Amino acid sequence: EAGVAQSPRYKIIEKRQSVAFWCNPISGHATLYWYQQILGQGPKLLIQFQNNGVVDDSQLPKDRFSAERLKGVDSTLKIQPAKLEDSAVYLCASRGAGGFPYNEQFFGPGTRLTVL
Amino acid sequence: AQTVTQSQPEMSVQEAETVTLSCTYDTSESDYYLFWYKQPPSRQMILVIRQEAYKQQNATENRFSVNFQKAAKSFSLKISDSQLGDAAMYFCAYSTGANSKLTFGKGITLSVRP
DSSP states (O other): OOOOEEEOSEEEEOTTOOEEEEEEOOTTOOEEEEEEEOTTSOOEEEEEEETTEEEEOTTSOTTTEEEEOGGGSOEEEEESSOOGGGOEEEEEEEEOOSSOTTOOOEEOOOEEEEEO | OOEEEOOOOEEEEETTSOEEEOOEEEOSOSSEEEEEEEEOTTOOOEEEEEEETTOOSOOEETTEEEEEETTTTEEEEEEOSOOGGGOEEEEEEEEESSOOOOEEOOOEEEEEEO
């Protein structure tokens, strides 16, 4: 079974530029998450999708971050314009629907963003 | 709001020895799940072990076991017979049943000495 795929793996941009990250979850997984992991900290949820609907985006800085999950499969996270404090690893995770009481999430390898 | 605290930033263990990683959490929920995740230098987060709060029996997965103290809101991970491949960051995480969002602690860096 293929895991969660993310691209690019690394990205370096100047502040005020735009950037987009892509995630392909495990096939059949209805729930998709984007986490931000700043160096030295644990991941923090940015947004959670159930199919193509948003379940939780309370921690998403909506003035600069946006995310979509068209057709309930792939997802894109965008930052526009980027700030220095956005330097982090962006992790995508997915989870299967129903009959899974343990809430296990499977993570992708992440995209490391450096904002100069 | 739920919080997860990992107060030890780093630990070191001799190969083949046993090490315990500490975690405390705060919640007002009665039903929830606790997890330990491993994040090797390649950055792919992997689930190590999980515990349902309603279960009194501590979870065990091969060399990994937990000490779950619900009243004290403590959830420690014991790694027995430590191996070089155990070197990684370990995150304690919490999740409720109603919302499967994971709340993570800051993590602990475990090094294994040969």
